[in-house]
Structures are given as structure tokens and as C-alpha cells.
Amino acid sequence: MELLVHYEEKPCYEIVTEINNQRLPEKLSAMSIKNRKLCIVTESNVGPLYAKKIQALLSPYAKTVILHTFPAGEENKNLNTVQDLYRDLIEHKFERSDMLLALGGGVTGDLTGYAAATYLRGIDFVQLPTSLLAQVDSSIGGKTGVDFDCYKNMVGAFYQPKLVYMNLATLKTLPEREYLSGMGEIIKHALIKDGAYYQWLMDHLSAIRERDLSILEEMICRSCEIKRAVVENDPKEKGERALLNFGHTLGHAIETRKMETADQSNAPLLHGECVALGMLASMQISKERGLIDPALCQSVKKMFLDLRLPTTVSGITADDVIQASKNDKKMEAGKVKFILLKGCGTAFIDRTVTEAEMKMALASILEEPN
Numbered sequence: 001m002e003l004l005v006h007y008e009e010k011p012c013y014e015i016v017t018e019i020n021n022q023r024l025p026e027k028l029s030a031m032s033i034k035n036r037k038l039c040i041v042t043e044s045n046v047g048p049l050y051a052k053k054i055q056a057l058l059s060p061y062a063k064t065v066i067l068h069t070f071p072a073g074e075e076n077k078n079l080n081t082v083q084d085l086y087r088d089l090i091e092h093k094f095e096r097s098d099m100l101l102a103l104g105g106g107v108t109g110d111l112t113g114y115a116a117a118t119y120l121r122g123i124d125f126v127q128l129p130t131s132l133l134a135q136v137d138s139s140i141g142g143k144t145g146v147d148f149d150c151y152k153n154m155v156g157a158f159y160q161p162k163l164v165y166m167n168l169a170t171l172k173t174l175p176e177r178e179y180l181s182g183m184g185e186i187i188k189h190a191l192i193k194d195g196a197y198y199q200w201l202m203d204h205l206s207a208i209r210e211r212d213l214s215i216l217e218e219m220i221c222r223s224c225e226i227k228r229a230v231v232e233n234d235p236k237e238k239g240e241r242a243l244l245n246f247g248h249t250l251g252h253a254i255e256t257r258k259m260e261t262a263d264q265s266n267a268p269l270l271h272g273e274c275v276a277l278g279m280l281a282s283m284q285i286s287k288e289r290g291l292i293d294p295a296l297c298q299s300v301k302k303m304f305l306d307l308r309l310p311t312t313v314s315g316i317t318a319d320d321v322i323q324a325s326k327n328d329k330k331m332e333a334g335k336v337k338f339i340l341l342k343g344c345g346t347a348f349i350d351r352t353v354t355e356a357e358m359k360m361a362l363a364s365i366l367e368e369p370n
């Protein structure tokens with residue numbers, strides 16, 4: 001599939017989904033890479049699996065192709081890693097006309113995009129996303145950045161890629177838990193924008209679990225299309241883009257608290273897992289307000305269980321989560337910005353959710369300590 005993304009009304013970049021890298025040289029050659037240096041930026045898990053092959057594939061088409069590998073993990077999505085990359089680019093005399101390729105999950109895409117936005121005041125970059133989350137979410141929309149101290153995505157830039165090329169076959173090596181966590185964002189897309197897509201997900205759940213590539217292709221295309229439409233309408237998150245934060249107000253707060261309190265008996269949760277919990281909490285509020293059918297909550301819960309996504313969480317309290325949500329960027333003039341549903345496939349922004357409603361919603365997903 002090829003999908004053209006517009007930015008500020010103008011055609012900006014293509015999203016290409018394939019099940020191999022065959023068309024990558026052609027797509028890059030269309031950007032005149034013949035006289036340009038390329039740097040494949042990747043991390044220590046993904047690099048050994050795919051980077052050398054892509055380097056060999058592209059070398060005949062570009063001036064040179066170098067490889068820069070950093071240690072995998074969110075804890076390395078920071079300015080130190082960006083500095084190491086700048087140094088490597090300077091040593092290899094990268095100029096403004098050269099190009100970075102981000103090969104990896106969301107960590108690699110966010111970090112490489114930010115380095116591309118800032119190196120020599122901006123050089124071109126291409127996204128080669130390899131995690132499900134990166135393919136349907138983080139590689140699209142031009143949000144780039146890194147964490148700073150304990151603050152997530154605190155430093156960054158809106159900077160659009162020149163191309164998003166995804167080889168869906170890379171999903172075959174993605175660890176199971178990471179894969180299922182990515183499904184959290186996909187179910188989010190269906191719930192906020194497309195009831196028919198939600199039904200389709202229910203109908204294809206076993207093929208999805210088995211990572212059947214033709215089903216995955218259809219699923220990823222539908223999700224990319226939803227994300228494309230939302231970011232085109234609202235590239236800088238002034239309005240509608242906030243709908244993508246469905247499940248994230250409380251989800252992020254749960255993620256933060258789980259991270260802060262993590263120990264051997266209380267492991268942190270992945271992002272998509274927290275989003276799943278946050279969506280259940282938001283749906284609880286929507287249900288109590290009479291906006292959605294209780295059967296939808298039951299159905300979503302069942303889908304999460306089938307995908308081994310959590311439906312309850314332990315080791316944290318409602319007060320902690322509410323406090324963490326107040327420290328979040330999604331606050332506006334002291335009001336927490338919530339995304340609620342008014343039916344399967346229709347979401348809206350609400351600024352009237354009270355602390356009592358949040359407590360009630362959290363009570364439905366928090367496990368009491370024994």
C-alpha cells in the first residue's frame with residue numbers, strides 16, 4: 001500500500017507498506033540519493049537482525065551508507081545518545097544534503113527524527129519502523145523527541161520524515177509482549193474513529209495473534225489511514241489530534257507510577273498495556289454517563305483478555321495515579337483533558353471529568369492489595 005500524507009495542505013511524504021525491502025532502493029532513488037551519504041541509525045536489538053542487509057541493499061544506490069548503533073531501550077532515548085550520533089555524523093562529514101534512516105521501534109524513530117531536525121538545522125530523514133507501535137503510530141505525524149531527566153518526550157520538535165517505509169516481515173521477530181502491546185494502539189484507533197474496523201478486529205483476532213502477514217497488512221493500512229487523517233487535520237495537536245490520546249490520560253499516569261514503584265514483585269508495564277487500562281477506565285466513565293452500551297465495555301475487555309492485554313493492575317493506588325495525571329502535559333488550565341467515547345468509533349474531548357469520576361473509573365481496574 002502507498003498512502004500520501006499531507007502537511008499544511010501540501011503533499012509531504014509517502015507511507016509504504018511492503019512485506020520485504022525490495023522497493024526501498026527505488027523509493028529512495030526517487031529522492032536522488034546517488035550523491036548523498038546515508039546513515040542507518042538503529043539500536044542493539046534491531047541492528048543485528050536487519051541493518052547490515054539494508055546497508056548492503058542500499059550501498060549501490062548512494063554515495064556511502066554508514067551504520068550507527070546505540071543501546072536499545074527507552075532509558076537511552078536521551079540527549080547523550082543524540083550527542084553520540086552527532087559526533088559520528090561529524091566524523092563522517094555528514095552535510096545538510098545527507099540523510100538519516102531510522103531503523104527500529106518508536107525509540108529509534110523519535111531519537112533519529114530529533115537528531116535529523118537539529119543536526120545542521122535539519123537534514124532529511126526516513127522512517128523504517130520495525131515495531132507494531134512504530135508502524136501504526138510513532139513513525140507517522142512528525143512528532144520527534146527524547147526524554148530529559150525523568151520527563152518523557154520533554155525535548156523535541158515537529159519534524160516530518162521524507163518517507164515511511166515499513167517491511168511488515170520485521171514483525172515476525174518482534175517479542176510477543178511488544179507485539180500485543182502495539183495492539184493496544186490499534187484497538188484505540190478503531191474505538192475512536194471506526195466502529196466497522198473494531199468489528200473487523202474482532203472477526204480476525206486469531207489471524208492477528210498468529211501474525212498472518214496479509215491480515216496484518218490490512219490492519220496496519222487501516223490504522224495508518226486513521227492516524228494519517230487525524231494528523232493531517234491537526235498536525236500540531238491544537239484540537240482533533242488529542243483524540244489519539246484516548247486511554248492515555250490515565251494510561252500515562254499508570255505507566256509513570258508503575259515505573260516509579262517497580263521492584264522485583266511489581267514489574268513495570270509496557271506503554272500499550274497501560275493504554276489498554278486507560279481505555280477501560282475512560283470507557284467506564286463513558287458508560288456511567290450513559291454514553292456507551294455496557295456491552296461494548298465487556299466486548300473490549302474480552303478482546304484485551306484474548307490478546308493478553310491487562311484488564312486490571314496492582315501495586316498502585318488511585319490517589320497516586322490521579323496525582324501523576326495532574327503532573328502530565330495533558331493538563332490545560334488546571335483541567336485534565338479526557339477523551340471519552342459516545343459509541344464505538346466516536347470519541348470526543350471532555351474537560352469536565354471530576355476527580356470522583358476518575359476514582360470510580362480507577363476502582364474498576366485497580367486490584368486491591370491482599
Ligand SMILES: NC(=O)c1ccc[n+]([C@@H]2O[C@H](COP(=O)([O-])OP(=O)(O)OC[C@H]3O[C@@H](n4cnc5c(N)ncnc54)[C@H](O)[C@@H]3O)[C@@H](O)[C@H]2O)c1
Pocket residue numbers: 043045046049072073074077104105106107108110130131132133134137138139140141142143144153170171172173174175178271
Ligand atoms: N512520535 C510519536 O508520535 C510517538 C507515538 C507513540 C509512541 N512514541 C514513542 O515510541 C516509543 C515506544 O516505541 P516502541 O514500543 O516501538 O519501543 P522500542 O523502540 O523500544 O521497541 C520495543 C522493543 O522491541 C524491540 N524491537 C523493535 N522492533 C523489533 C523487531 N522487528 N524485532 C525484534 N525486536 C524489535 C526493541 O529493541 C525494543 O526492545 C516511546 O519512546 C514513545 O514515547 C512516539
Ligand SMILES: [Zn+2]
Pocket residue numbers: 185248271275
Ligand atoms: Zn500511545
